[in-house]
Amino acid sequence: MASQLAYTPVEEIPKIHAELLSTFKSGKTKPIAYRKEQLAQLIYMIKDNEDRFFETLKADLGRPNFESEMLDTSITMSEAKYAYDNVEKWAKPERTPWDFNWFAMKPTIRKEPKGVVLLISPFNFPLFLGLAHMAGAIAAGNTVVLKPSELTPATAQLLAELFPKYLDPECYRLVNGDVPVVSKLLELPWNHILYTGNGRVAKIVLTAAAKTLSPVTTELGGKSPVIIDPRCDMKLAARRILWGKFSNAGQLCVAPDYALVPRAAQDAFLDACQEVYKSFYPVDPSSSDSFSRIVSEAHTKRIKRYIDETKGKVVVGGQADVEKRYIAPTIVKDVPLDDSLMEDEIFGPVLPVVPVNDVDEAIEFINSKDHPLALYIFSQDSSFKAKVANNTESGSVIANDVDIHVGTTDLPFGGTGPSGSGYLTGKYSFDTFTHLRGTLDNPWWVDAILLKGRYPPYTAAKTRTVRKAIAVSMPPRPGQKLGKRWGLWIVFALVSAISAILMKRQRQ
Incomplete structure (x- = not known):
């Protein structure tokens, strides 16, 4: 299949932006x-x-x-x-929730589209991390x-062909290209930008957006x-971890990057991993129909370097073919905390197994690093899970x-x-691309009952009246019980009754 990608001319990008902005303003x-x-x-x-x-x-x-259907096309259509x-x-x-001070003004939140949205998606899941997020922006009413x-x-290139056939080109456009194209996009003002990728490029995006x-x-x-409880079901843990690590050749932003295992349990975990590995790949993974390739030679070289320089011991895998963009699914044991495999996100099919003394050392190490996108725990012990x-x-x-x-409905x-x-x-994508616009509609009679005293001149009588209206109901001081305030409930009942009468009169 031809893989030549036609880039969008840089000079067309401001025109595309202007057209989408004009369409958005048209409603x-x-x-x-x-x-x-x-x-x-x-x-x-x-x-x-x-x-x-x-x-x-x-x-x-x-x-x-199978992986494309399970992890890209199907989940995107579902989203x-x-x-x-x-x-x-x-x-x-x-x-908004009922509040005595504001109920008469009917405080309401309008859900309005933000405007023209830019989505910069990554290579690892071109549909799910592009079109699924786009679904949220469309649902919110943006271009x-x-x-x-x-x-x-x-x-x-296929997306470029299909976009104008299926989606309204006045509202939704696809732009292809590399650094010059992205640079031109980031020169323009956007009502929202979603960038999915790595931290290095994110700094560039955020600087330009500022x-x-x-x-x-x-x-x-x-x-x-991944933190392993030595009492967990090791085979179940191994099967699920290796599936998550080796799917798409490890090129997932939420893939388990490394496993922290108590030293005494490392061999048991590795035995389970090797058994699962053989069941996953009964033939050489390089000739298997169940294993992906790395996206580019540059990324293949990067992952190969991690394996070549590790101080740990390769248990299975370790082979690499840069020209064929192949890294074998690999497990490495006895990986020290300062190893080459622990420098950066691996983003490849290599699982370092890092022995630690106990869960406390595992937690201390995790907290010494940047907060991860996901943290995984394998344990049947609720107190162990809660501690982590x-x-x-x-x-x-x-x-x-x-x-x-990532595919769980209504989980942020x-x-x-x-x-x-x-x-x-889900709804969190909709909310991301939505402006929550607060509104009030204050009826005439509120001044007559509650807030007439807010206008100058400020007299002592007005001050007393307004002070009562805006007084904060104080919580009890620590260690002190607060008695029931029946008087406030009586005032509330009277004001509510008068408000109802006035609203009825207004409708007549």
Whole structure:
């Protein structure tokens, strides 16, 4: 399959931005019916061309069709369909909780689109981390520019072909290219930017966005650790960890990056890993239809260097072929805390097993590093799980599985600190691209009853009246009980009755 990617001319980018801004101002994207129509088109764009996407994803990533369906096409359609089913409910104005001081003014939150949105997506899951997030922006009523990764040229070129056939080009555009294209995009003001990728590029994006005051959400990954309780089911832990680590050749932002195992339990864990490994790959993984390739030769060299320089011992795997972009699924034991494999996020199919004294040392090590995007715990002991969760920080904390939380309905997905900011998936994607616009409507009679005294001149009588209206109901001092304040309830009942009478009179 041809993988030549046609880049968008840099001089066209400001024109695209201006056209989408003009469309947004026209109000075209605001009707819920229109949003649902475009969400349906997005779903059918994938469904009608799923086999073609399987071909491009195999060309770009050497990925098995099973993984492409499970981890990219199906989950993307599911995300878009969830938005399609719920957008009407999500977009409804929302009344705030009842409050005596404000109920008459009907405080309401309007759910309004932010405007023109820029999505910069990565290479590892071109559909899920591009189109699924785009579904949230469409549901919120925005116009959108999607910039796929140039490292997956076959998929990016197919998207460029399909976008104008399925989606309204006045509202949704795809821009292809590398650094000059991204640089030009970042010169423009956006109503929201979503960048998914690594921390180094995120700093560039955030610096550029600051110049135009464009708000940014980042999804950045990091070294997501696994803590192993020596009393856990080792075979179950090994099966789930290796699945999460070796899927897509380890190129997942939430893949378990390394395993922290008590020294006395390391051999038991490794025995389980080797047994599972053989069941996953009964033949050489390099000739298996169940294992992906690394996206580029440069990334293959980077991962190979980690393996070549490790002070640990390779238990299985370790082979590399840079030209074929192949890194064997690899497990390394006795990895020291300062090893080459512990420098940066591996983003490849290599699992370092790091022996520690106990869970306390594991927690101390995790807390000495940047907060990870995910933290995984394998234990059947609720107190063990609570100890890890209560004494660490991470984007998500998951017990007894890996990776799957990204597709969990209504669970916020996002990092913290260097692993990212903001939340995505489901309603959280809708909220990310939505402006919550507060409104009040203050009726005439409020001045007559409650707030007439707020206007000058400020007299002593007015001060007493307003002070009563805005007085804070104080909590009891620590160690002191507060008696029941029946007087306030009587005042409340009287004011409510008078308000009801006045509102009735106003309607007449």
